[in-house]
Amino acid sequence: MKKTYRNPFFKWLMAFSLLLQLAAVPTLASAHTADPMTAQVDAVLYALEQNPESIGMQSGISIYDLTKDKMLYSHNADKNYVPASNMKLFTGVTALDRLGPDYTFKTEVFVKGGINARGQVTELILKGYGDPTLTEADLEELAHDLKEKGVTTVRSRLLLDDSYFDDVRLGAGWMWDDEPYGYSAQLSALALHKNFVTLTVTPGKSGKKAEITLDPQTDTMAIDNQVKTVDGKTADVTVTRARGKNVVTVTGTIGVDASSYQEDVSIENPTLYVGNVWKRKLEEAGIKLGSSIRIQTTDKAYDEPVVTHESRPLGEIMVELNKESDNFYAEQLLKTLGAVEKRKGSAEAGAEVVADFLNEAGITTGYSQADGSGLSRYDLITTEQMVQLLRYVQEKPYSELLESTLPIAGVDGTLANRLKGTPAEKNLIAKTGSMSGVNSLSGYVTAKNGDKLAFSIITNGIYKSKYARSLQDQVAVLMASYPELDEPGDDGLPEPEAYKLSDLLDPILDAPEATGVSAGIIVKALDEKGKEATWYAHDADKLMTPASNLKLLTGATALTELGSDYRFKTELSASTPVTDDGLLKGNLYVKGYGDPSIHTEDELKAQDGVSIESIVDAIKKRGIKRINGDLILDDTYFDDQRLGLGWAWDDESYYYNALIDALSLNRGTVMISYEPGARKDKPVKVTITPNTSYVTVINEAKTVAKDEENTFTILRDRATDTIRLQGNLPLGSDADYERVPVEQPALYFGTVLKEKLEEAGIKFTNGSEVKRGELPTKVTKLKVFQSEPLADILTYMNKKSDNLYAEMLLKAVGAKANGSGTADAGIEAVQAVLKSFGWTTNFDMVDGSGLTRYDQISARHITAALEGMAAAESFDIYYDSLPIAGVDGTLKNRMKGTAAENNVHAKTGSMSGVNSLSGYVTTKGGTKLVFSILLNGYATSSKVMTSIQDEIVEALANYEE
Structure with missing residues (x-):
């Protein structure tokens, strides 16, 4: 067995050694500065940009010295990024401010018509007010309290009132394939066990089916047990829940000597799930239920409750929210904010409350909040905004309470195993956030000189998550060591490269209305070679969400693998x-x-x-x-x-x-x-x-x-x-x-x-x-x-940007090229084609149309496909399939009356927070160019992004050497 080093001093020595190495790396923006913090963080970023597996990362970083009231470091701090669970800070801090640390959630029980002399009631109503912590034991206690109040029998109906919240069960933009899992549980004002069940698979006898149990036990979920017990100690179990149904299929094998396998599985229609468990708890408490008892929902008002359960105070609940990064708690809090402050228990109303609070903190615009937890990729914030919030909180009476709820580096929560043996251990407190392509860390750290720093690091475009965490950890050590940092070298980092069109195109990206937008752009001359072929590049290697520009890769592969006459x-x-x-x-x-x-x-x-x-x-x-x-x-x-x-x-x-x-x-x-x-x-x-x-x-x-x-x-x-x-x-x-x-x-x-x-x-x-x-x-x-023929199919797909066509083409390519009609097989073919064009495949492609936000690709990757097709026999078909500016398809009404009209052939792409345009244009001087413009982030409207694209492309069309 390889020896594992656990000595904290050894870990710190290794981290310090890495920092010394990074200090020697020449850097970008800090080429001639004397500020050690700027030089060192820039060095970290530069080193990551040289690695093919981390080159695509795009990061916003803000570090503020609260003690000295000054900004220590800022990098892309005004650009919007998907924050993942860092969004919980917006929600949680607003809850502390508006609801107060002592706020408790209640769950009430009413009876219709009172309790008669024999303890009978006609209808029993259980009403929820969004308590995210309600457990089976709490329902049991409520049932016993009812029994003590003299209730012996419920004759007609068990009514469930979840009307305190709206009936939207999932956050905006949540992904269907997350739905079966507990972290994406449905939302309801009457909730139990965070609206999931814990499914446990236990080995049976060898050769026989495994045993499956649910906690809490419920009749609302049907289990299809296909797990076989085999010899050995390992488990290979897959749990799926049918979309929109409480039908769970469990497949695979489990070793007879294996430990039990567990999975938290979300519930469809959680209110009826609560009712099912509530019914059992009433019976266990000795309360009889009529033989034809019905469980139904209601939103009627009733008199005073007979019994009430109150949750732990919000201040305590916040500990689990932040240290364990609990999505369900955050979402229930957001809707509660809406219900309390706006009299509407919806995510939209809750987001309005957050906006009101952020406005008081000086954050008036320039962000987007779609949910409370950060599970939605519609959420967009800047590190500048996050640090402004962290600064504002310092003025509030609950600041110490908030800080006590944050994970502590090397100690607990989601930071328990990070930064051990470094100056940041037990010193840095911060909220983490991670999901595919996204990683974030925001909070506080005490510097070596005793100054208190507020910071935020949000990274998108992550090909491998370890590099994003490495960035966070290295910056954390720098902050904890501040100001005892090495002085920058005389050489510094190389100046940003200037291109032929830099003076022409850079000002377009500097438009004030595009402040929050990140851009990945490249322009290349098709007939030129080497470095001279690149006329312009701006973050061309950053991995961005491409929207329908991904169809360019799908279409190119279909033509290559199937042929235009297919x-x-x-x-x-x-x-x-x-x-x-x-x-x-x-x-x-x-x-x-x-x-x-x-x-x-x-x-x-x-x-x-x-x-x-x-x-x-x-x-x-x-x-x-x-x-x-x-x-x-x-x-x-x-x-x-x-x-x-x-x-x-x-x-x-x-x-x-x-x-x-x-x-x-x-x-x-x-x-x-x-x-x-x-x-x-x-x-x-x-x-x-x-x-x-x-x-x-x-x-x-x-x-x-x-x-x-x-x-x-x-x-x-x-x-x-x-x-x-x-x-x-x-x-x-x-x-x-x-x-x-x-x-x-x-x-x-x-x-x-x-x-x-x-x-x-x-x-x-x-x-x-x-x-x-x-x-x-x-x-x-x-x-x-x-x-x-495929030529006609492709033309329709590109001109109309039809998603279904793209997905069908991708699976058809997979079937033809790799013998499997799956998206994965099709993507494998796409990567093979791109490699044949001489480019790398360090990007994430998950579908064929670009509808998923799991897709991450750079402008350089897209132009590689466009360049490759320009040299292919089927280029004319590919070129003609693209929308033509001012003429047809999705570009029919754009760039009319300009040099781009009837000149530019390009694929559009748009969805919330994303806009892209990639294709071909001929300059006034007759040079044929290929270009890709990928824009991600927050803008007041999509017109801001399309205007940037049109202005760039029109400038290219008008260019004359």
Whole structure:
């Protein structure tokens, strides 16, 4: 066994040695300064920028000397970054200020109509006020208190009141693939065990199933136990919860001598989960429940509570919030702030309270808060803002309390195992934050001279997290050692490189309205080589969120691996030959191979290719008049992962978030067309295209007067095909439509096909079903349909920036190049293509469309793909597929009347806090350039970012040497 050094002095010696090495590294901005702190931190940053595995990191750093009231160090301090759990400081400090350290959460029990002489009550109401700490033991105590109050029987209903909060169960932008886990638990005013259950897998007898238990025990969760006990001491267990359902599947193996495996699994509809456990606790307390007892939710007001439970005070709860970085506590606090201060228990109202407090602290604008915990990647803050908050808190009576809740370096919480044996141990107190691509640390440290420092370090674009932590730890040691730092050398760091277009383009990035925006930009001449080919670069290696610019890589790989003439096929087969009189005595099969363009001949048709109607015609031409079997859809060419990893749960009702399936129709959507009713108070008029029974539309929307607010919305119930129309649509509103995704695209395809066949007079036997299945090896092939060539498919994808097309292409590439219709296999092919262009793959690609914020890539990576395609045989097809400025696609209305119009061919990309533009432009002097502009961060509107892009590209188009 390799020896592990645990001597604190040895660790400090190694850290000090590293600092001495870094001190010798020439640095950037501090090239000729005499400030040791600036020189040393810049040296750390410079060293990381030379490492291919950390070069993409982008960091904001602020260090403020509270004792001397001066800024010690600032780097990108005004740029916005995703903060992860550092967001909890915004939420937690506001809670201490507005609610107070002594604030307690209550949970109340009411009875309707009182308790009769025999101790009977008709209805029992349990009402929550957002207590994030409520436990099974607390419910047990409430039940015993009721028993002591004389309650013996509940005859009719157990009512649960969670109306103190709204019914939005997840934070804005949270990712669907986080949902099964306890750290992403659903939110509710009536909550228990932080709205998750702890699932424990214990070995059984060898060869037999493992044993699974839940804590708390609940009937609301169904467990599919597929774990086998095997010989050995290791466990390989996977726990998944079906999206939108309390169905948990546990697979894998566990050794007969292994320790138990545990996983915290979140609960769908947590209020009913509380009710289920509450019912059991009442029974255990000896309170009888009627044989037909019902558990329901309510929001009615009742008289004084019979019994009340109060939580620990907020000051104590804050310890767990910060030291253990508890997401659930933070989210419940945010909604409580909204309920107490704004009389609305929503995240939005809570964020308003935080904004009011931050305004008092001097932070008036320039940030975005979407949730309370930092789990959302919509959150954007600066280190300057964080340090301003930490400074402001020092003036407050709860400052010592807040500091006592922060993790202590080398001692406890999320810092228990960090900075041991260094000057920062037991000295630095700070809130950590981490998730894929993000790492942050903000708090306080006492310097060597006794000065108290407030600091914030937020890093995004992390390819490997160890380097972000290394940055934090090295800066922590520097702060703790301050001012006893080595003096900077005479040489300093090299000056930032100047480029041919630096004087032209640098001023565009300096616009005041773009202060919070980080930019990764590169411009290269296609016909030049070496360093001279780079006409401009600004943070070109920083890993950024690209949005739809990622489609450039997906499209390039599809052309390379599949070829421009590739056509997607769709196979139609029968299990038996068709009889002479038109009878198919078996099943009809349709197998899909990822054609994204299959459509119905109506408004949903996007481009030519295979239509449902053409499939019906083919069946008729084969003489089929009656089908005695089932209609079976084979979509096994792709895997069963229907959504890209990291896609946001609250996008699921929108067309751009359609589910991915090898057999898809109308880009996986139905069209809901709507317009106001004939007069006020009439239902909104609705039509569905195609007119199918596959979806259920519940129209609760009504027409209102012309001057009333338009609150009309269309949403799909999670993991179902129920679409709800709600709100008010004023008279005079234009007729419009929304495309809404379906839950099981293959079944939608099959249902519409069956309906169209029946309309055409082709009958199915009673009881025949539309279902998914695998095509048998022995079938009668009826016809193979083919899509338009890939060149046309790619053009539609890029011009319209269609996410589904991109995801289908990625999986199709994976199937062709690597034998697996998965996103991972497709991404492997993308990386191989980029390597063939001569570039590295030190970036993160997780989907094909750029919809996920897990994607992290640099402007240099994107231009590498564009350069590679410029030398490829299929370049003309690739080039023509891109939107043209002022002409078509997503650039149709941009750069009109400029030198860029009908010149620039480029891919756009945009989502909240992200905007990108990459492609090709020809200068006035005739030089062909390739460029990539990636913008991330906070701006007052998306127009700020598009204006920067347009101004840069127009300057390139006008350039004349």
